Amino acid sequence: MDFSFSEEQQMLQSSVSKFVQKDYDFESRCGLVDSDNGFSKEHWQLFAELGWLMVPFTEEDGGLGGSAVDLMVVMEEFGKGMVIEPFLTTAVLAGGLIAASASEEQKLQLLGPLMEGKLQLAFAYSEPQSRFNLADISTTAELQGDNYLLNGHKAVVLNAEAADQLLVAVRTAGEQFDRDGISLFLVNTNTAGIAIQSYKTVDGFRAAEVRFDKVSVPAANLLGEAGKALPVIEKLIDRATLALCAEAVGAMEVTYKKTVEYTQTRKQFGVSISKFQALQHRMADMFIECEQARSILMMAAMQLDANQGIAPKAVSAAKSRIGKAARLIGQEAVQLHGGIGVTDELDVGHFFKRLTTVQFLFGSTDFHTQRFSRL
Amino acid sequence: MNIEFTSAELAFQQQIRQFLNEKLPVDIAEKRKAGLYLGKEDQVRWQKILYKQGWSAPNWPVEHGGTGWTPTEKYIWATECALAGGPEVISFGLKMVAPIIYGHGSEEQKQRFLPDILASNAWWCQGYSEANAGSDLASLKTTAAQEGDEYIVNGAKTWTTLGQHADWIFCLVRTGAPEVKNQEAISFLLIDMKTSGITVSPIITLDGKPEVNEVFFDNVRVPVTNRIGEEGKGWTYAKTLLTHERTNIARVGLSKQRFARAKQLAKETVDLDGYLIDNPAFSQKMAEVEIELLALEYTELRTLSAVSTGAAPGPESSILKIKGTEVSQMIDELLVEIAGNYALPFVKEQFEDGFAGEHIGPETAANSAPYYFNNRKASIYGGSNEIQKNIICKAVLGL
Ligand SMILES: Cc1cc2nc3c(=O)[nH]c(=O)nc-3n(C[C@H](O)[C@H](O)[C@H](O)COP(=O)(O)OP(=O)(O)OC[C@H]3O[C@@H](n4cnc5c(N)ncnc54)[C@H](O)[C@@H]3O)c2cc1C
Numbered sequence: 085m086d087f088s089f090s091e092e093q094q095m096l097q098s099s100v101s102k103f104v105q106k107d108y109d110f111e112s113r114c115g116l117v118d119s120d121n122g123f124s125k126e127h128w129q130l131f132a133e134l135g136w137l138m139v140p141f142t143e144e145d146g147g148l149g150g151s152a153v154d155l156m157v158v159m160e161e162f163g164k165g166m167v168i169e170p171f172l173t174t175a176v177l178a179g180g181l182i183a184a185s186a187s188e189e190q191k192l193q194l195l196g197p198l199m200e201g202k203l204q205l206a207f208a209y210s211e212p213q214s215r216f217n218l219a220d221i222s223t224t225a226e227l228q229g230d231n232y233l234l235n236g237h238k239a240v241v242l243n244a245e246a247a248d249q250l251l252v253a254v255r256t257a258g259e260q261f262d263r264d265g266i267s268l269f270l271v272n273t274n275t276a277g278i279a280i281q282s283y284k285t286v287d288g289f290r291a292a293e294v295r296f297d298k299v300s301v302p303a304a305n306l307l308g309e310a311g312k313a314l315p316v317i318e319k320l321i322d323r324a325t326l327a328l329c330a331e332a333v334g335a336m337e338v339t340y341k342k343t344v345e346y347t348q349t350r351k352q353f354g355v356s357i358s359k360f361q362a363l364q365h366r367m368a369d370m371f372i373e374c375e376q377a378r379s380i381l382m383m384a385a386m387q388l389d390a391n392q393g394i395a396p397k398a399v400s401a402a403k404s405r406i407g408k409a410a411r412l413i414g415q416e417a418v419q420l421h422g423g424i425g426v427t428d429e430l431d432v433g434h435f436f437k438r439l440t441t442v443q444f445l446f447g448s449t450d451f452h453t454q455r456f457s458r459l
Numbered sequence: 460m461n462i463e464f465t466s467a468e469l470a471f472q473q474q475i476r477q478f479l480n481e482k483l484p485v486d487i488a489e490k491r492k493a494g495l496y497l498g499k500e501d502q503v504r505w506q507k508i509l510y511k512q513g514w515s516a517p518n519w520p521v522e523h524g525g526t527g528w529t530p531t532e533k534y535i536w537a538t539e540c541a542l543a544g545g546p547e548v549i550s551f552g553l554k555m556v557a558p559i560i561y562g563h564g565s566e567e568q569k570q571r572f573l574p575d576i577l578a579s580n581a582w583w584c585q586g587y588s589e590a591n592a593g594s595d596l597a598s599l600k601t602t603a604a605q606e607g608d609e610y611i612v613n614g615a616k617t618w619t620t621l622g623q624h625a626d627w628i629f630c631l632v633r634t635g636a637p638e639v640k641n642q643e644a645i646s647f648l649l650i651d652m653k654t655s656g657i658t659v660s661p662i663i664t665l666d667g668k669p670e671v672n673e674v675f676f677d678n679v680r681v682p683v684t685n686r687i688g689e690e691g692k693g694w695t696y697a698k699t700l701l702t703h704e705r706t707n708i709a710r711v712g713l714s715k716q717r718f719a720r721a722k723q724l725a726k727e728t729v730d731l732d733g734y735l736i737d738n739p740a741f742s743q744k745m746a747e748v749e750i751e752l753l754a755l756e757y758t759e760l761r762t763l764s765a766v767s768t769g770a771a772p773g774p775e776s777s778i779l780k781i782k783g784t785e786v787s788q789m790i791d792e793l794l795v796e797i798a799g800n801y802a803l804p805f806v807k808e809q810f811e812d813g814f815a816g817e818h819i820g821p822e823t824a825a826n827s828a829p830y831y832f833n834n835r836k837a838s839i840y841g842g843s844n845e846i847q848k849n850i851i852c853k854a855v856l857g858l
Contacts, residue, residue, distance in 0.1 A: 212820065213729050215799045220729075239820065240800040283819055286805040286828045293819060352595040362845055418835045422593055422843065423618050423671075426836045428663040437665065437832060440795070441803060448796060450740040451731075 087382065089157065097157045099134060104165035110431040113166060117288040121246065123169045131169065132201030140176050140323075145183050145195055152323065152388035156330040156381065163334025166431075166438050168288055170204065170243040172331070177324040178205035178251050185268060185308035185316045194249075194270075206247035208238035208294050209317065216447040218253075218317055219263050223296060225254040227303065232256075232269065234277075234299040244292035245282035247273055252296070257311050266314045268307040275299050287441045288434065322399045325446040326388060329381050329399075329406045332442040336377060336413045339435040340370040343417045346432075350422075363420055370416050373409035380405045400447075400456040407442070407449030414439035464531070472535050479543040482508050488544030492720060494794065494826045496668070497546055498812035499582070499624050506548050506579035516553050516577055523561050523569070524577045530763040541712025542719070549621065552576040552583035555700065556629045559647065563688040563696050572627075572649070584625035586616040586650075586674060587697070593618075594846050596631070597641040597694065601676060603632040603648060605683065610634070610648065612656075612679040618840070622659050622672040625652050631697060634690050647693035649685045656680070664836070666829035667807055708776065708841075709783030711756045714790055718752060721745070721793045724823060728797055735797060748789045755782045774854035777847035784837035784844060791831035798824035805829065 089097065107127070116124050131137050139154050141147020148154065155176065162171065179198050182191060182205075197203040214220035223236025234254060244250065250271045258265030273280065277299035282292040308316060344367055347358035357363055380402045387398035414436040418425035421432055428434075443449055464472065487501050497505075509515040517533045519525030528536065541547070548554070557576050560568055575581040592599040601614025612632060622628065628650050635644025650657070656679035661669035688696060722745060725736040735741050758778055795802045801820030809818055809825050818825045838844040852858040 210800050212801075215728075215730060217731055240803050281819070284805045285803040286832070287803075291803060351591075352593060352598075354595075357594075360845075362848070415835065419838060419843075422839050423588070423836070426665050426833065426839065427671075428665060428667065433665045433832070436835075437828075440828065440831070444796070444799065444802060448799075450738070450796075454731075454738075454740060 089153075093154060093157050096136075096139070096154065097161060100136065100158050100161035101164075103130070103134075104161055104167065108165035108167060110434070113168065113288070113434075116168060117284070122284070122290040123246070127169050129201045131171065132199065136171070137175050137179075137199045137201060140179055141183055141195065141199065145191060146199060147183075147195075150183075152326055152385040155323070155327050156385045159327045159330035160334035163331035163336075164338045166288070166335065166434060170206075170246065170289075172324060172327055173207065173243040174198065174203075174205045174247075176327050177320055178207045178247075180320040180323055181207060181251050181268065181316065182270075182307065184320060185313065186270075187307075190270070190307065204243065204246045204248050205251060206241050206243040207251045207253075208241040208244065209253040210239050210241075212237060212239045214239070216451045217261070218321060219261050219266065219314060221253055221255045221266055222260045223252070223254045225256050225267060225269060225301070227256075230303050231300045232303060232306070234269065234271070234296040234301060236296050238294040238296075240285075240291045241294050242285075242289060242291045244273070244280050244294050245290055249273065250278075250294065251307070253313060253317060263314050265311045266317070267310045268313040268317070269301050270305045270307055271299065271301050275301065285441070287438045318396070321446055322396055323388065325399050325403050325452075326381075326384055328442055328445055329377075329384065329402045332406050332410050332439065333374070333378050333381050335435050335438055335442075336370075336374045336409060339413050339417045339432065339439065340367065340374055342432055342435075343367060343370065343420050346421055357420075366416055366420065370413050373412050377406045377409040394459075397456055397459040400452040400459065403447065403452040404449050404456055407452070410439040410442050411449070464535075468531055468535065471532050472539060475536055475539045476543075478512065478514075479539060479545060482512065483540075483543055483545050484508075487546065491544040491546055492716070493822050494717070494720070494830055495822075496810050496826070499621075500812065502546060502549055503579050503582075505546055506553075509548070510578050515548065515579065516557065518554060519557060519577075520561065523557075523573050530766050531760075534760065534763055538712040538715065541710075541716045544716065547710075547713065548579075549582070551585050551620070551625075551629075552579070552581065552627075555585060556583050556627075556649070558700055559629070559687055559696050560649075562699070563647075563692075565684075567684070568649075568687065581626045582621070582624045583627045583629060584619050584622040584652075584674075586619055586622075586628045586630035588618045589615060590617050594843055597645070599631055599633060599645070601630065601632045603634050603646060603681065605634070608683050610681045610683060610686070612648070612650065612676045612681055614676050616674045616676075617662070617671075619659075619672045619674045620670060622652075622674050623661060623669060628652055628674065631693050634693075639691070642694040643691050645693040646690050647687040647696050648681055649687065650676075650679065650681050654679050654681065665832035666810075666826075667805070668810070668829075668833070670833070709755055709759045709779040710787060711752070711759055711783070714752055714783070714786050715756075717787070717790045717794070718749060720823070721790055721797060722749075724794075724797045728799070741796070745793060748786065748793060751782070751789070752786050755779070755786055758782065774850050777842075777850045780841065781838075781844045781847050787837055788831075788834060791827075791834050794823075794827045795831050798827040801825075802828040 138147040139158055142150040182194050225232040225234050252269045252271050255265055256267040277297045279295045280292045285291050348356050350357050384398040384402035388395045417432050418436050424430050425432055517526045517528050521527045560572050589599050603610035603612045630648045631645050632648050633644050634646040656677040658675045660673045662671045664670045728735040730738050801824035804819040
């Protein structure tokens with residue numbers, strides 16, 4: 085067992101960390117959140133140049149190895165700045181799905197441009213009724229001649245507006261909740277019949293409702309085997325969940341530290357409010373939560389890389405525990421800041437928001453606690 | 460001890476229900492029940508309906524326009540009103556400044572201000588807090604220096620809720636010399652927001668709304684006749700209000716209504732094995748919140764019953780503030796969890812007055828996360844929950 089980072093990982097960490105410190109102050113982030121595009125294309129190019137977009141992929145696929153620990157290193161640093169560029173959606177999740185299920189020819193077409201920063205992707209899987217159940221899919225694809233016809237509604241699809249291509253989870257066979265019969269299609273976002281209704285999310289990202297009305301897709305755009313996509317989807321959602329957990333740990337560290345700092349400078353009743361023991365213990369708890377979260381994150385990342393079959397259970401353990409920590413740290417940070425904590429002008433409120441949404445993305449805390457106990 | 464309402468109280472409850480059934484505008488009740496915002500126009504419309512009925516100020520003495528209800532009747536009113544989706548009245552005029560005016564103001568002040576407050580013709584805001592005087596309110600720095608029959612007010616208030624709509628602001632200001640002990644140099648002033656030298660600048664809260672403001676005073680001239688009671692007694696007046704004005708601080712009615720909504724939604728929301736209400740973890744959480752709310756309701760009823768036998772509510776009312784806000788925040792989280800993925804979209808236009816389009820996802824989900832974010836304020840304002848615990852430690856436990 086070894087908890088230390090390799091030299092490459094240390095370099096990766098320091099380069100991402102430098103970027104966040106230098107180019108990602110809170111004000112710049114707010115500017116990006118409010119910009120038309122919703123994130124910076126220049127940053128995205130920089131990610132490509134620095135090789136970060138290669139991190140999620142194996143060397144065979146042209147990447148840097150694709151280890152979960154590498155991913156953790158990048159995402160944790162991103163979390164410290166609440167980076168909103170769609171790394172998680174495009175590179176980890178959608179890119180990961182392509183790497184795991186596409187043909188060599190499709191990979192050649194897609195992964196290169198993705199790693200060069202020329203391709204944006206989104207993964208459309210959840211539906212209005214599906215909550216966190218990945219098998220609950222009622223969007224259909226019916227074979228008609230050489231094409232499939234897609235019909236249905238995908239809900240809260242992250243990065244759909246910016247995406248050039250959508251990966252869509254559809255049902256080619258079976259009933260709504262069946263594990264079998266789910267397939268993955270690659271669909272160009274400007275195909276006729278697709279309507280994308282984009283909006284901001286409460287944490288500053290972009291998502292959309294995507295509706296498919298008799299969208300004709302060439303059969304060649306099927307990724308992997310028809311009807312057999314669910315295991316691959318689960319695997320990649322697990323990987324994305326780990327990445328999200330890492331982001332959360334980065335955000336939590338910053339959030340508790342900012343709280344400690346603030347209470348040392350804020351004076352009431354003639355003293356720094358950090359002098360009140362009632363608040364000191366709460367900050368000690370925030371610190372403890374953050375460390376527990378970090379431990380279980382590392383465990384899950386190492387399990388994913390060890391690939392001994394218990395990775396899904398480890399990921400659910402991490403998501404469950406980190407959700408709990410994110411809740412406490414976010415809420416306490418706001419409370420200890422007092423009024424300024426509930427304003428839009430301070431970064432702490434924004435960390436709180438992100439630490440709220442991470443509790444629900446890819447399955448809520450309860451969902452993962454229950455999944456852990458079932459697996 | 461007897462848990463039943465008397466037959467008179469039951470008849471009163473019927474009367475209230477009938478009134479709400481007939482007079483509460485459906486559009487307002489629907490917005491309220493969906494957890495959406497009410498604009499000033501909706502709020503004033505409702506308060507004027509209450510005024511017409513003679514019910515806009517249940518807590519006022521009858522001679523000024525109160526209802527003469529017993530504490531239990533006031534409780535029945537607050538609960539029934541909230542359950543029906545009736546908004547609470549905005550408290551700054553009717554519940555906060557009015558008791559100070561009829562309690563400590565001059566005859567002239569009573570006649571001048573109370574009728575407009577009662578009829579919701581004037582909108583008030585509260586100017587206590589300052590950037591450096593939050594929990595430690597007595598350290599406030601805004602000054603009022605007397606010049607002839609006027610005070611010249613200078614300084615800045617902050618966190619002024621809905622100050623952008625206000626016609627009047629009631630302020631705690633420093634009138635004494637700097638060496639006077641903090642609290643004895645504070646006076647209570649009523650200030651017309653149209654007076655020159657006042658500027659209002661919005662602060663955006665976590666739900667993206669301009670709910671609070673900074674209010675700046677630059678040589679603002681205020682007639683001395685706008686001071687309530689004696690100079691240097693402002694702190695005492697504000698304090699008595701804090702201990703007496705604790706009815707409905709727990710907001711049990713609102714929490715009951717929101718909890719009922721959460722439960723209904725949980726029954727309709729599909730989850731892995733049936734509906735969300737069937738999920739053991741979720742139903743356990745729901746039950747825990749419901750039980751806490753029930754205990755809170757009876758803590759409030761006990762307090763009311765003590766008040767009705769003549770005792771002034773003591774520092775135990777801090778329990779109502781702490782538990783009331785905690786329960787409401789727990790319900791916020793239930794609603795976010797129910798919304799699931801649809802807690803994510805943040806479409807500002809959906810919250811504008813008069814929005815008639817379709818919400819992204821269910822309407823009930825639209826404001827779940829913003830409401831949760833915003834309502835973290837509840838444990839911060841009105842004496843934070845930490846300050847309430849300090850009060851309990853000192854005044855109840857004798858620590
Ligand atoms: C949305 C909103 C609306 C508001 N509306 C109004 C309004 O209309 N009018 C108005 O006058 N004010 C209003 N307030 C102000 C509110 O009353 C103050 O925010 C509150 O008094 C806390 O002060 P603060 O924000 O300066 O926090 P601080 O006093 O700086 O407190 C920061 C943290 O320290 C804790 N703390 C402070 N002292 C102690 C202690 N002795 N022991 C233990 N812990 C302590 C607090 O509990 C809090 O957690 C509003 C506030 C908010 C957030």
